[in-house]
Amino acid sequence: MKKISRRELLRRSATFGAAGLGLVVLGAGCGGEEGPNCNDTSGLTPQQSSTRSSLGYVANSPHGAQKNCTNCNFFTAGSANECGACTLVPGPIAGEAYCNSWAAKA
Numbered sequence: 001m002k003k004i005s006r007r008e009l010l011r012r013s014a015t016f017g018a019a020g021l022g023l024v025v026l027g028a029g030c031g032g033e034e035g036p037n038c039n040d041t042s043g044l045t046p047q048q049s050s051t052r053s054s055l056g057y058v059a060n061s062p063h064g065a066q067k068n069c070t071n072c073n074f075f076t077a078g079s080a081n082e083c084g085a086c087t088l089v090p091g092p093i094a095g096e097a098y099c100n101s102w103a104a105k106a
């Protein structure tokens, strides 16, 4: 195993630390203004994922703003920068999404 001097260790730490900080700043700049990821279904059970697919959930409604989750009777909007929820479809729900169970808001 190659030994490195304390000076070399400090130099490397400073270099990688600065690079790491740059990545954090870039990440904050890139992700900060995007909305939440309502397609992340990693927290769902296989059965919940299956329900989501069988109801034909799609992230972007083929009907546009005319028929999407935002104006569906089963949708509950999330607070700012959060996904909404649906009574029928498990998991995070995007306002612009759609599924085959869409029903006009009462």
Ligand code: SF4
Residues within 6 Å of the ligand: 057, 068, 069, 070, 072, 073, 074, 075, 076, 085, 086, 087, 088, 089, 093, 097, 098, 099, 100, 101, 102, 103
């Ligand atoms: S029933 Fe379908 S269209 Fe209505 S809110 Fe749930 S996922 Fe969206």
